Amino acid sequence: MATIPLDIIHNGILPRLPAKSLVRFKCVSKLWLALISSHEFIHRHLSHANTLSTNDLLILTGYNSCLYSFNLDYPADPAVKLPYLGTEPVVVGCCNGLLCIQSHRPYCLALLNPSTGSYRNIPSLLPPRRCPALNFGFGYDSINDDYKVVRIADRYPSFGFLGHQMDRIVHVYSLSANSWELIELTSPQSSMGDRENGAVVNNNLLHWKFWCSLQGNYRICCFNLSKKQWTHDVPLPDFLDVGSNSHSDNDKTPIQDEVLDFGALDGRLYLSIKNQQQSAIDIWLMNEYGVKESWIRSCRISNSRVFRSLRVSPIVYRSVKHQILLRTVDKTEHQILWYDIQSESAENAEVNGVLDYIRIVVSKGSLVNVPGGFQIGRTDEKDEKEVH
């Protein structure tokens, strides 16, 4: 039987495999081990997944405080239960296939690659008391070759203090320094939502939206991980920009009620907007980063069930099938459904092996290891008792 040349196996077939299979195939031969472990291949595998929109992993938080990983490329395969890290685990950020996970009792933050089992704890930075909003962002600073976590906390400094002036504290954790650094402590002029993960663009630009009640408008602010500071605002589309002429004074719809969600989809910022006049949800995408005119409405979802949701987020876009995977939030639960842009139909997305879940995020299946991390499940690992 003719065998395929090495070149095709290495460059054509292996980069198309799910990360978990590749980890197993390290045992095939010395050549395969060297190849699959190489920095160059790990990078090629990841960029392949990014450009072809493959290897999308859904990370679900079940009711039993368990995390599950589900590969969207292989919906018939059951979801994989991830190691137990603590109660109420929440994925507070994803980057290059690594998850940043917050869990409780005891409070801890950890980085985990759900495909390879590479794992590392982050020194705890306990959430402040009386903290109405606590947000994280996780990204990769390519200039300094460092993974970083941003934490923004709004807190009331002292109980019963007149006026209840709030503090906003921004910390950045650097994996290479393995420590948290206080970046700023300010009195915020704007409010932010709670548990809103930073929207990652280009790995190192994290974005959050803030509501400025005085001006009656939103701001999208960018935190640059390399510079460890807020660098700029991202322009909003005209209809959300109260400074622009297009928003007439007699427009009765309050802007704050229109924006259901903000985030990043395939490296582009999105806004999901409740369009009351059309009884539809509009998904807007910023096609060219930072360019106001590049905001375009990518689809309008008239489905009544989607319209009734408190929050609607596009989490995966499948251009081949003209489908968007939508995450909807009703009260406390996350649900997901495939929306067909052409036929305008919606159907529940099944996750094989997980019936009920509270939260859901999207990550990538990658071979990227957590720098300085260890492998889960090794029999000679001293910390084995922590995660099993």
Added chain:
Amino acid sequence: MASSSSSSLSRVVVKSSDNNLFVVNKKVASQSQLLKQCIDNMEEKGTNDVILIPLSNVTSNILTLVLEYCEKHADFADDDNNNQELKQWDHEFLKKFDYATLNSLTMAADYMVTKSLLNLCCQFIADSIKDLTVQQIRQIFDIKNDFTPQEEADIKNENAWAFR
């Protein structure tokens, strides 16, 4: 879309390694960059004769399959790669073959520079081997295990998470 221009060819003849001849419409042949290059070269020289392109690495049964693929894809525009019907056809097309045929088809696609077919084969093979055991992978790709039992056990232990 055969051109009526006198300096342009409408057909080529392709010869397989086992000396069978295939008459191929130019638009179909152009799906292969190798054949397209030959046609372009001949057209530059102003040849009106039907040209013969020998493919010394491709047997006639594999060439038949490559040409079947090219014929189907020639009906679709270049930017139609995301066409749902075409995707479905691609999948049904490859589903019929065993590993040996798939391997030969992959190599022919590589040799004839038919990139979309090569990508398709690679994805199909990747999807079908993802759940195989290490031993099965060695068999399919004819790879010799050059680890000692201890070395292999160590790597397995190091990556225990992926073996669950």
